[in-house]
Amino acid sequence: MGIDVVILGYGAIGQAVHGLLAEHRSEVRVLGVMDRASLAETDHCRAGAPGSDRVLGPAGLKVPVLGLSRAIEIADLVIECASPSAIRAHGPRITGAGTDLLIASLGALADGRLHGMLTAGPGRCHLSTGAIGGLDLIRASAGTIKAIELETRKLPEALLHPGLPERLRGSITGTTDSGTPKLVFTGSVPEAVQSFPSNINVAAALGLAAGNMDLVDVRIIADPGAVLTSHTITVRGDCGNYRFEIQNFPDPENPATSALTARSMASGVLRLAGRGSHFI
Ligand SMILES: NC(=O)c1ccc[n+]([C@@H]2O[C@H](COP(=O)([O-])OP(=O)(O)OC[C@H]3O[C@@H](n4cnc5c(N)ncnc54)[C@H](O)[C@@H]3O)[C@@H](O)[C@H]2O)c1
Structure with a gap:
């Protein structure tokens, strides 16, 4: 039961989402994170390959830094907390491979062509409610x-x-x-x-x-x-x-981000994992 996730982008939101999901380990397993370096050398970062031994996260929550190929291979869901450019560069490959994607950087989808590619599947494209409601x-x-x-x-x-x-x-x-x-x-x-x-x-x-x-x-x-x-x-x-x-309230780690955004993302992931009752 539960789902396996990888976090794309490990800044203010990525780290907060990791911490929030750690409270629900039986429903959501965070298998790793992707950062700029690991995405730049995707094919060298497969598990077990030289150079793939980096870890990120606070004490007790350290997880491996993964390349894209490995992330797609092992995750049910990639949680994007990086930037619109990360969605443009990697989003279509993620959903195209059949892995689901949860997006924070919705600005990327102002490009209708990219939106079409991401929703073509077979992986599903989920949009985070982020900093707002309604x-x-x-x-x-x-x-x-x-x-x-x-x-x-x-x-x-x-x-x-x-x-x-x-x-x-x-x-x-x-x-x-x-x-x-x-x-x-x-x-x-x-x-x-x-x-x-x-x-x-x-x-x-x-x-x-x-x-x-x-x-x-x-x-x-x-x-x-x-x-x-x-x-x-x-x-x-x-x-x-x-x-x-x-x-x-702004996120203490990044004033450009609202503290609510990470909570919205973690809440969305728990919904996808089937935990609790949900408004639909
Ligand atoms: N939907 C919303 O309401 C909402 C609200 C706030 C932020 N956001 C989005 O979430 C993103 C992350 O916010 P944050 O506060 O965590 O930012 P942050 O700057 O604290 O962290 C972003 C991290 O992602 C990494 N990153 C950026 N582009 C990347 C790429 N192409 N490949 C790999 N890694 C990349 C950065 O190096 C950094 O570590 C923002 O860029 C924004 O687009 C959405």
């Missing part, structure tokens, strides 16, 4: 929705990343200097994902749940006084009008 309701009303607005408010440093266009960087860092919140981005989901690939997965989650990315308008506010990361989601449609306000 996606069940949006999914249930898909096809009847007229518009979705997302306003995300984050600390300026939670929006910065090396690939950020200079104009946006200046606008965001300017809020730290001024001490005043500022609307730094408005646009579509693909535009949001292009400018903030790892920071605005929530926008892609809304578009995926609604079955249409074009319905979602995204606004991002850099707020130097933000203690919490907030997402205000407004949905208008023929089934009704909905408004969710979600305020998350």
